[in-house]
Amino acid sequence: MANGKILLVEDDEDFGRSLALILKHKGFATTWTGSGEQALAVLTEKNFDMVITDMLMPGMNGLEFLRQFRENYGTDTPVVMITGYGSVTEAVEAMKAGAFGYFLKPVNQDEICLTIEKALEMGRLKNENLLLRQEIKESKGDLLIGESPLIRCLFQEAAALAKSDVNILITGESGSGKEVLARFIHDQSPRSPRPFFAINCQAYALSLIESELFGYRGGSFTGAKAKGKVGKIESAAGGTLFLDEIGDLDPTVQVKLLRVLETKTIEPVGGTTAIPVDFRLISATNQDLTLCIAEKKFREDLYYRINTVKLYVPPLRERKEDIPALAGHFIRR
Incomplete structure (x- = not known):
């Protein structure tokens, strides 16, 4: 042979x-x-x-x-x-x-x-x-497969939005598939060859989420690596950044994220020079952000920046007709 x-x-x-x-x-x-x-x-x-x-x-x-x-x-x-x-x-x-x-x-x-x-x-x-990339792309779409009008309408809207570059806010209960939908949008977009980074804002302390998002210069704080660190925003160049549970983002970090979205630049922790960035932001939350705004827990100006378009992922109890299709999918796997 x-x-x-x-x-x-x-x-x-x-x-x-x-x-x-x-x-x-x-x-x-x-x-x-x-x-x-x-x-x-x-x-x-x-x-x-x-x-x-x-x-x-x-x-x-x-x-x-x-x-x-x-x-x-x-x-x-x-x-x-x-x-x-x-x-x-x-x-x-x-x-x-x-x-x-x-x-x-x-x-x-x-x-x-x-x-x-x-x-x-x-x-x-x-x-x-x-x-493998194609199989992953197809399997990601399958994870929200269904015959219900709700899920069909959601994917039609998501596929259409993928062609644009608007910031998207995905709402829905925990476990409903918000990250799966975000990955689907990225994979269907012109940015699909570039990176997709997902960060759960609940999982990081204030000092960590700041350096994780924006990076830092060497020696900028106690324990900082000598070479510094490139943040996820800069690493997502040309791609998509997914911020899960953005409602839990600390107010001081909210201010910095708002500035990034306004200026399309970042300043790493300890840095003095603005770095141009190009990324698409998709955010997700299981909270009512308008209530968080009323309680002074979330910035209203940031809310309007991340909420150019809103998508709602319904829980399975609201689309019970999708259960047989989902069961069949997992049995085949």
């Missing part, structure tokens, strides 16, 4: 035939072409797990082929460059263009085969990661 499908691009007939035979002997299904133009034509008809190309060839050279290949087929497929006339500048250019490796002729069989195996393994891991 072949270990992977390799496209070899080499204009030197003797070297090309020899390397193709070596690769086939090692178990790789190898297709050999004599030019970059021929290789691009073959690629329109076949898929490959990896490409090995010479640098110096008549017509389209190796770098031009690599750039065209990346433009047409993306960065997932590893490409290894080989040349008989190497230079440091050439190697740097190849790496900048997206090459996985760079070899000088004559090629050491063991070294290039080891590089090929590493590259193919990396490709397999990428594919497995993509499949």
Whole structure:
């Protein structure tokens, strides 16, 4: 059984035939072409797990082929460059263009085969990661599956909101699935390739929640790490920050969070320079925040910042018709 499908691009007939035979002997299904133009034509008809190309060839050279290949087929497929006339500048250019490796002729069989195996393994891991991400995305949606009008309407609204970038407040009882809904919104949004960070505001003392959210500079307080710490807001760059039980957030932290939402910048604890941040905020609570505002426990201005749109997750007792579907889901798991 072949270990992977390799496209070899080499204009030197003797070297090309020899390397193709070596690769086939090692178990790789190898297709050999004599030019970059021929290789691009073959690629329109076949898929490959990896490409090995010479640098110096008549017509389209190796770098031009690599750039065209990346433009047409993306960065997932590893490409290894080989040349008989190497230079440091050439190697740097190849790496900048997206090459996985760079070899000088004559090629050491063991070294290039080891590089090929590493590259193919990396490709397999990428594919497995993509499949896993898709399975996780689908399973997250399934956790709030149901046939009731309530749940159908909730997911339709959540899917529509995912396409925008508004701050969302999710309300509902503990255990009703607020974080699941927040993850669903993130996964359906343009921010899905970027991180999703969830923080339960109930779980941290004041000093800890502040450094967890905003980070801190080294030596800013007793016990601080010398290198400091990057906060979750900054780490969520381009992604989504989910603040669960935001009603329990200490008033002093509420003030700092409000400023972040107003200015789109943060100042780590002990820092003096504002850092630009780009994240989408989804908050959740099992409390009536309007009552918390009346009791002076929650800032009204922050409430309106986080509550651009509100979603309510109904408990299962309000959608009993969903019980069979949920039971079936967990039995299948």
